[in-house]
Amino acid sequence: xxxxxxxxxxxxxxxxxxxxxxxxxxxxxxxxxxxxxxxxxxxxxxxxxxxxxxxxxxxxxxxxxxxxxxxxxxxxxxxxxxxxxxxxxxxxxxxxxxxxxxxxxxxxxxxxxxxxxxxxxxxxxxxxxxxxxxxxxxxxxxxxxxxxxxxxxxxxxxxxxxxxxxxxxxxxxxxxxxxxxxxxxxxxxxxxxxxxxxxxxxxxxxxxxxxxxxxxxxxxxxxxxxxxxxxxxxxxxxxxxxxxxxxxxxxxxxxxxxxxxxxxxxxxxxxxxxxxxxxxxxxxxxxxxxxxxxxxxxxxxxxxxxxxxxxxxxxxxxxxxxxxxxxxxxxxxxxxxxxxxxxxxxxxxxxxxxxxxxxxxxxxxxxxxxxxxxxxxxxxxxxxxxxxxxxxxxxxxxxxxxxxxxxxxxxxxxxxxxxxxxxxxxxxxxxxxxxxxxxxxxxxxxxxxxxxxxxxxxxxxxxxxxxxxxxxxxxxxxxxxxxxxxxxxxxxxxxxxxxxxxxxxxxxxxxxxxxxxxxxxxxxxxxxxxxxxxxxxxxxxxxxxxxxxxxxxxxxxxxxxxxxxxxxxxxxxxxxxxxxxxxxxxxxxxxxxxxxxxxxxxxxxxxxxxxxxxxxxxxxxxxxxxxxxxxxxxxxxxxxxxxxxxxxxxxxxxxxxxxxxxxxxxxxxxxxxxxxxxxxxxxxxxxxxxxxxxxxxxxxx
Numbered sequence: 103x104x105x106x107x108x109x110x111x112x113x114x115x116x117x118x119x120x121x122x123x124x125x126x127x128x129x130x131x132x133x134x135x136x137x138x139x140x141x142x143x144x145x146x147x148x149x150x151x152x153x154x155x156x157x158x159x160x161x162x163x164x165x166x167x168x169x170x171x172x173x174x175x176x177x178x179x180x181x182x183x184x185x186x187x188x189x190x191x192x193x194x195x196x197x198x199x200x201x202x203x204x205x206x207x208x209x210x211x212x213x214x215x216x217x218x219x220x221x222x223x224x225x226x227x228x229x230x231x232x233x234x235x236x237x238x239x240x241x242x243x244x245x246x247x248x249x250x251x252x253x254x255x256x257x258x259x260x261x262x263x264x265x266x267x268x269x270x271x272x273x274x275x276x277x278x279x280x281x282x283x284x285x286x287x288x289x290x291x292x293x294x295x296x297x298x299x300x301x302x303x304x305x306x307x308x309x310x311x312x313x314x315x316x317x318x319x320x321x322x323x324x325x326x327x328x329x330x331x332x333x334x335x336x337x338x339x340x341x342x343x344x345x346x347x348x349x350x351x352x353x354x355x356x357x358x359x360x361x362x363x364x365x366x367x368x369x370x371x372x373x374x375x376x377x378x379x380x381x382x383x384x385x386x387x388x389x390x391x392x393x394x395x396x397x398x399x400x401x402x403x404x405x406x407x408x409x410x411x412x413x414x415x416x417x418x419x420x421x422x423x424x425x426x427x428x429x430x431x432x433x434x435x436x437x438x439x440x441x442x443x444x445x446x447x448x449x450x451x452x453x454x455x456x457x458x459x460x461x462x463x464x465x466x467x468x469x470x471x472x473x474x475x476x477x478x479x480x481x482x483x484x485x486x487x488x489x490x491x492x493x494x495x496x497x498x499x500x501x502x503x504x505x506x507x508x509x510x511x512x513x514x515x516x517x518x519x520x521x522x523x524x525x526x527x528x529x530x531x532x533x534x535x536x537x538x539x540x541x542x543x544x545x546x547x548x549x550x551x552x553x554x555x556x557x558x559x560x561x562x563x564x565x566x567x568x569x570x571x572x573x574x575x576x577x578x579x580x581x582x583x584x585x586x587x588x589x590x591x592x593x594x595x596x597x598x599x600x601x602x603x604x605x606x607x608x609x610x611x612x613x614x615x616x617x618x619x620x621x622x623x624x625x626x627x628x629x630x631x632x633x634x635x636x637x638x639x640x641x642x643x644x645x646x647x648x649x650x651x652x653x654x655x656x657x658x659x660x661x662x663x664x665x666x667x668x669x670x671x672x673x674x675x676x677x678x679x680x681x682x683x684x685x686x687x688x689x690x691x692x693x694x695x696x697x698x699x700x701x702x703x704x705x706x707x708x709x710x711x712x713x714x715x716x717x718x719x720x721x722x723x724x725x726x727x728x729x730x731x732x733x734x735x736x737x738x739x740x741x742x743x744x745x746x747x748x749x750x751x752x753x754x755x756x757x758x759x760x761x762x763x764x765x766x767x768x769x770x771x772x773x774x775x776x777x778x779x780x781x782x783x784x785x786x787x788x789x790x791x792x793x794x795x796x797x798x799x800x801x802x803x
Contacts, residue, residue, distance in 0.1 A: 104224070105111065118542045121546040125510050128161070132613060132795065133142035133221055135626065136220070138167045138176070138192060138199070138578075139168060139676040140166075140167060140237060141164070141166055141171040141237065141238045141239070141241050141242065142164065142165040142166070142167075142218075142235040142237055142238060143163075143164055143165075143235070143236045143237075143238045143242070144161070144162060144163035144164055144165050144178050144179075144186065144233060144235055144237060144238060145160060145161050145162070145163050145233070145234040145235075145586065146159070146160055146162045146231050146232070146233055146234075147157040147159045147160070147231060147232045147234070147636070148230065148231055148429045148636060148638045148639060149230060149231065149232065149429045149430055149638065150221050150229060150230055150231065150232060150429075150430070151232075151430070152226040152232075153432050153433075153434050153435070153638075154432060154434040154438075154493060155165075155433075155434020155435065155636075155637060156434070156506045156632070156634050156635060156636060156637075157434075157636050158396070158529075158530050158636035158639055158641070158646075159234055159336070160182060160528055160636070161531070162179075162181060162405070162528045163178055163179055163180045163181055163186050163242075164178075164179060164181065164241075164242025165177065165178040165179070165235055165242075165740065166236070166241065166242070167189070167192070170287045170312065175189060175190065175191075175743075176189040176192070176201075177189055178233070178235075179244075180528075180658060181242070181244070181245045181528060181539075182244065182245055182539070182639060183244040184278075185224060185445040185622050186233075187203055187207070187209055187713075188201060188203050189201045189202065189209075190202055190204065191490055192201060193224060193266065195445045197212050197213045198210070198211070198212050198214065199211045199212065199218060199220070199573050201220070202668065203677070203778070205317070206224055206225055207222065207223070207224050207477045207672050207803065208222070208223050209221065209222045209223070209233065210223065211233070211235075211449065215269060216237065217234055217235060217236050217388070218234070218235040218391060219231050219232060219234045219235075219238075219559070220227075220232065221233070222328060230427055230429035231429070231431065235606070238557075239644065245536070245538070245539050246536065246539070246790065247539055247541050247544065248536065248537040248539060248540050248577070249540075249544060250518060250540050250544070250545060251316065251544070251548050251561065251564070251568075251569050251577070251667070253543055253548060253559045253561070253629055254559065254562055255314075255548045255551055255559075256315050256548045256551055256555070257314065258310075258313040258314055259313070259315070259329065260285035260286060260287060260312060260313050260315055261285070262283055262284065262285060262286065262308075262309045263280035263283070263284050263286055263312075264281075264282070264283050264305070264308070264314040265281075265282035265283070265284060267279060267280065267281050267302065267303065267328075268280050268282070268331075269328065270348065270351050271351075272322065272340075272343075272344055272347045272349075273343065273347055273747060274781075276324060276329075276330035276331065276340075276344075277328075277329065277330045278321050278322060278324065278329045278330065278344065278348065279321065279327045279328040279329045279440070280302060280319060280320070280321045280322075281302040281303045281304065281308065281319070281320040281321070281347075282308075282317065282318065282319055282320075282355070283305075283308035283309055283311070283312040283317070283318040284312055284317050284318075285312045285313065285315050285316070287315075288357070289317075289357035289358070289359065289511055290357060290358060290359035290360075290361075291316055291317045291357055291358060291359060291360055291362060292314055292315075292316050292358075292361050292386075292550060292554030292555050293316065293317045293318075293319060293352045293353065293355065293358050293359075293363070293364075293554075294311045294316045294317070294318050294319070294362075294363050294365060294550060294554075295318075295319040295320075295321065295348060295349065295352050295362055295363070295364050296319070296320050296321070296364070296365050296366050296370060296588070297321045297322075297323060297341070297344075297345060297348060297364070297374070297377065297418065298319075298320065298321065298322060298323065298326075298366065298369075298370045298373070298375040299322070299323050299326055299336070299369055299370070299373075299426055300326075300369075300370070300682055301320065301322070301327075301330075302318065302320045302321055302322040302327055302328075302425075304318075304320040306322075306648045307543075308320060308529075310543065311754055313472070314547060315555075316363075316554070317352075317355060317358055317551065319348075319352045319355070319356060321337065321348055323336070323338070323341055323344065323373065324336065324340055324341075324344065325422070326419075326422060326423070327422055327423060330361075333420075333421060333422050333455070334455040335455075336419065336455070336456060336472075337456055338372075338373075338376065338457055339472075339473070341373055341377075341378060342376045342377070342380045342478070343380060345373065345374075345377025345378075345380050345382070345506070345616065345694055346377065346380035346381075346382045348377065348487065349364070349377055349382035349384055349385045350363045350382050350383070352383055352384075353384035355796045357616060359555075360384055361386035361393055361553070361554045361555075362382075362384050362385050362386060362554075362770070362773075363385075363387045363388065363546075363549070363553065363554050364377055364385065364387075364388045364389070364390070365388075365389050365390065365391070365542075365546055366391070366393070366600070367390070367391045367392050367393075367542070368392050368393070368394055368524065369393060369394050369401075370390070371390030371393025371394060371498055372393050372394040372475065372498065373388075373392060373397075374388050374389075374390040374393060375388075375390065375393060375475035375482075375498070375502055377476055377626070378475070378481075378482045378484060378486070379475050379478035379479065379481045379482055380481070381481045381482070381483055384717050385484050385803070386484060386553050386554050387484050387485045387486075387487070387549060387550060387554060388484055388485075388486050388487070389486075389488075389489070389542075389545070389549050389550065390487075390488065390489070390498070390499075391489040391490060391542040391546075392489070392490045392491075392494050392496040392498070392499070392522075392524055393488065393496060393498030393499060393502060394496045394497075394498050394572075395488075395496060395497035395498040395501040396470070396473075396474035396475065396476050396477075396501065397470055397473050397474065398466050398470045398474065398497065398500075398720060399497055399501060399802070400495065400497045401415070402460040402643075403470075403713060404458075404763060405710075405712060405713065405716070405720070405737065406464070406465065406700040406713060406716050406720040406797070407690065407711055407713050407763040407764060407766075408442065408460070408461070408464070408763070408764040408773070409642075409761075409762065409763065409764070410437045410442055410445060410761050410764050411433065411437070411635065411637045411640065411642070411655055411761050411762070412460075412640075413433060413436075413437070413445045413446055413451075413457065414428050414431065414433060414637065414638055414640055416446060416451070416454045416456055416457040416460075417431065417446060417449060417451040417454065417712045419454075419456065420446070420452065420454045421437060422623060422714050423528075423787065425651050428638060429638050431449050431450075431451075431638065432449070432625060433449065433638055434637045434761075436448045436449050436617075437637065437761050440777040440779075441463050441774065441775050441776060441777045442461075442680055442764055442773070442774045442775075442778070443458075443774050443775045445457075449710050456663070459776065461774045462686040464772065464773075464774065465716075465721055465722070465723060466716075466719075466720035466721040467721065475502065475504065476501065476505040477503040479502070479506055479508075479509060479533075479790045480508060480698060482509075482512075482513060483513055484513055484515070484553075485513050485514040485515070485516075485549070485562075486502070486506060486513065486514070486515050487515075487516045487518070487545065487546065487549045488500075488502060488503050488515070488516070488517050488548075489518045489519075489520070489535070489542045489545060490518075490519060490520075490522065490532075491520040491521050491522025491523060491527070491570070491741070492519055492520070492521055492570070492741050492742060492743070493521065493522060493523040493530045493643050493644055494522055494523055494524045494573065494643060494644060495524055495640075495641060495642035495643035496524060497727045497739075499517060499518075499519065500519075500675065500740055501768060502516075503515060503517050503583060504583075504675075507583070514562060514566075515566055516549070516561070516564065516566050516567070516568075517567050517568070517569075517583055517743065518567075518568045518569075519538050519568070519569045519570065520533050520538065520570040521534050521538050521570050522540075522649035523641050523643065523644055523795075524598065524640070524641055524643075525639075526539075526645070527539050529641055529644060529787065530644065530648070531641075531644070531645050531646070531705065532643060532645065534570075534572065534575045534758070535576075536573065536577040536607060537570065537575065537576055537577055538570065541546050548561050564579070565579040565580060565581050566581065566583070567579065567580035567582070567583050567741045568580075569673065570742065571671065571673065571742050571743070572741070572742060572743040573669070573671075573743055573744025573745070573746060574671075574744050575641040578712065584674045584675060585673055585674055585799065585801060587801060587802060588673060588674050588799035588801050589799070589800050589801075590797050590798075590799055590801060591612060591797065591798050591799075592612065592614055592770050592793075592795045592796070592799040593610050593611065593663075593751065593753070593795055593796050593797075593798060594610070594611055594612070594614055594793055594794070594795045595608065595609070595610055595614065595615065595659075595661040595753060595755070595786075595788050595794050596608075596609050596615035596616050596617050596618075596661070596786065596788050597609060597617055597618055597621055597659075597661070597788070598617050598618055599617070599618030599620075599621060600658070601656065601659040601660055601661060602621070602623055602650075602656045602658070602659060603652065603653055603654065603656060603658075603660055604652040604653050604660045604661075604662065604704070604752075605653065606623070606660060608660050608661035608662065608754050609661055609662070609663075610661040610662055610663045610751055610752065611663060611664075612719055614693075614790065615788040615789060615790070615793055615794070616792055618788075619740070619787060619788065619789040620785050620786060620787045620788065620789070621659050621785075621786050622783065622784060622785050622786075623656065623658070623659060623756075623757075623780070623786075624656075624657060624781060624784070625657055625689065625690075625757035625758060625768070625781065625782045625783075625784055626657065626767060626781045627754070627758070627765040627766065627767050627779040627780075627781075628779065628781075629657075629764045630657075630757075630758035630760035631651075631655055631657050631658050631683075631692070631756040631757065631758040631759060632651060632655075632759075633759035633760060633762040633763075634646035634647075634648065634706075635761065635762055636650070637761060642762050643708070643739070644706070645697075645705045645706050645707065646706050647703055647704065647705055648694070648696060648705070648706055648754070649702060649703045649705045652696070652704050652752070652754060655756075657756055657757070657758075658754050658755065658757045659754065659755035659756070659786055660752065660753075660754050661752065661753045661754075661755075662750050662751070662752045662753075663751045664750065665700070665747075665748050665749070665750055666745055666746070666747050666748065666750065666751075667747060667799075668747055669744050669745065669746055669747060669803060670744070670745045670751075670800060671742075671743070671744045671745075671800065671801040671803055672741055672742070672743055672744075672745065672798045672799060672800060672801070673741070673742040673743075673799060673801045674740060674799030674801075675737075675738075675739070675740045675799065676695065676708060676710075676738035676739060676740065676741070676742075676797060676798055676799065677710070677735065677736060677737060677738050677792075677796070677797045678693040678710055678734075678735075678736040678738050678753075678795070678796045678797070679731070679733065679734070679736070679784075679793075679794065679795055679797070680693070680712075680734040680737055680755065680783065680786065680794050680797075681731050681732070681733055681734075681787040681792035681793075681794055682731065682732065682734065682786045682787060682794075683729050683730055683731045683732065683767075683785045683787070684714070684728075684729075684782050684783065684784050684785070685727055685729060685782060685783045686726065686728075686768035686769075686770075686780060686782035686783075687713045687725045687768065687770030688713070688714050688725055688726060688766060688768060688769070688770045689726070689757055689766050689768050689782045689784065690711065690712065690713050690714065690757050690758060690763065691711070691712045691714070691734050691736065691755070691764040692709060692711050692712075692755070692756050692757065692758060692759045692763070693709060693710050693711075693736050693738060693753060693754070693755055693796065694707075694708070694709040694753065694754040694756075694759070695707040695708050695709070695741075695751070695752070695753055695796065695798075696751075696752040696754065697743070697749055697750075697751070697752075698749060698750040698751070698752050700748040700749065701784055704752055707741055707743060708738055708739040708740065708741055709739070709759060709762075710736040710737050710738040710739060711736065711759065712734045712735075713766065714726055714732065714734075715770070716767075717732055717733075718733055725770045726770075727787075731785075731787055731792060733792075738796060738797075753796055755786055756784065756796075757784055765779070767779035767780070768780045768781070768782040773800055
């Protein structure tokens with residue numbers, strides 16, 4: 103009897119606990135539903151589900167919700183004002199929240215602390231991204247496009263018509279899929295051409311250019327779409343001559359005035375430079391944006407270290423038409439396995455010919471030089487406008503400008519660098535004010551108005567450099583590149599012998615090194631020093647937060663200045679010089695420059711990389727002698743940034759930045775095909791005879 107009473111009491115107690123829990127849950131749900139009211143930043147991550155490895159959450163919009171607990175009305179909008187989700191109803195069950203737009207479109211979300219995370223569905227199918235709402239204090243402001251150039255431009259007065267897609271013949275009888283959009287009228291019109299590995303049919307840009315009085319020509323390269331050539335042969339091997347043929351063909355189109363301008367973003371921009379070095383007579387000007395640099399500089403290699411995250415691009419390009427989606431590929435997990443050579447198969451992409459071809463050329467050989475526009479840069483004879491941003495990873499705008507300026511009697515040039523990443527300013531952390539967002543087409547249109555249509559709008563008389571100075575958050579014109587007034591300033595690393603992690607005694611200073619002569623660390627390819635990158639984004643130059651990694655990774659040396667007492671502007675191209683030794687036959691050296699804020703968080707500014715076997719040239723491999731000190735000169739990319747008072751400069755030195763660069767296996771063998779590795783014991787030297795340092799172009803203020 104006593105036993106039954108105990109069971110009954112226990113049952114009643116459990117019921118009471120459950121009721122109280124449900125009541126508390128209901129109260130919490132109602133409280134959270136009510137706290138949805140107000141203002142929010144909207145962050146977006148690729149993929150409808152979390153994946154292994156680092157995921158980038160990008161502030162791409164803002165949200166507002168009214169104050170009712172249920173039936174609440176609100177919206178999510180992009181930072182530029184376009185709607186992401188118009189919310190007609192909000193309902194909550196426990197921590198789950200349903201945001202309903204209509205019968206077709208909903209967002210299923212859940213509370214995680216004080217943030218709301220969800221996935222949008224259309225007709226029951228999830229979008230390939232997730233959303234995170236983080237409360238903000240003030241309403242979001244629609245970001246307007248800033249006009250870097252303010253002179254008048256051709257307006258959209260023309261009706262447009264789309265020609266039937268045609269196959270353009272090349273000199274060897276091949277055919278290239280070509281799409282044409284025309285302005286309605288007698289002309290003659292300038293021609294704007296965009297050659298692409300991605301698409302020929304491009305209605306949005308096509309109608310935009312045609313409405314402004316230009317014939318737009320979109321074209322697919324060989325091995326893509328309906329263009330001739332097997333997909334297995336696609337590797338840009340014929341695009342210098344094909345670019346020539348395409349320009350000359352486009353110049354003869356009915357209604358054309360015989361002058362062709364070329365545009366293109368990313369690899370399309372590289373195709374612009376391929377055409378320009380062929381010097382077609384009717385090419386009048388070029389204006390590529392974020393043009394991909396030479397293939398040994400950034401894609402697929404960077405300083406001849408392979409980039410494994412390029413597998414996303416390779417998988418996209420594995421067929422004649424682009425794969426519809428790679429956001430759900432588990433790249434972050436797959437790249438942890440060896441060998442690297444079979445990564446596409448591990449991801450389910452099958453045999454990818456261009457990947458295999460990349461792997462087959464691990465040194466700077468004739469194959470890469472033939473596909474490097476800078477090899478033939480002295481052939482370019484038309485005005486070149488190069489556009490990008492300081493957080494863009496393409497490198498081409500600076501690389502091609504630098505190469506062009508070394509040519510005697512080079513053509514007119516103009517460089518425009520904003521704060522953008524490769525896919526735009528939305529990927530860059532922070533708020534850079536009302537001038538941060540600019541549109542490439544606004545400048546390209548004015549460039550072509552002058553060079554294709556002959557309008558005296560003054561673009562040829564502008565100072566040749568427009569830069570957005572981060573920190574000042576304003577645009578500035580310059581008369582040369584690099585800036586003559588910038589002072590190449592050495593910042594030396596030194597320590598008391600314990601520079602491991604940010605809590606060590608590593609120091610960065612303009613004074614020569616003092617204290618201990620060296621620092622040591624261990625590099626294990628099985629656990630390489632991370633580079634924070636979402637492997638599906640293909641964004642390799644973002645200002646991610648490295649605070650935690652600087653504090654915890656003992657395979658990286660950290661050197662930090664004292665808090666700055668005055669602002670320091672760094673504008674230009676940077677470098678590093680290291681003296682180091684290793685007990686391995688081959689290894690890597692990576693240098694990262696960071697901005698440490700007064701609250702302690704450390705944002706990446708830029709980084710550079712050197713593979714030891716290429717220290718005497720990327721066209722030959724020279725292995726290391728155990729323990730022998732070697733000098734490494736490292737390209738540290740570029741920036742324009744004001745480091746504010748109270749901030750500190752930091753340099754981190756390691757032997758990996760994975761997966762931006764593939765792991766050096768330290769064996770002296772093939773890093774892409776081998777599966778075995780050894781641990782390397784590293785020694786960074788910083789004494790009077792070996793003053794390891796970075797060089798920053800400091801602009802007097």
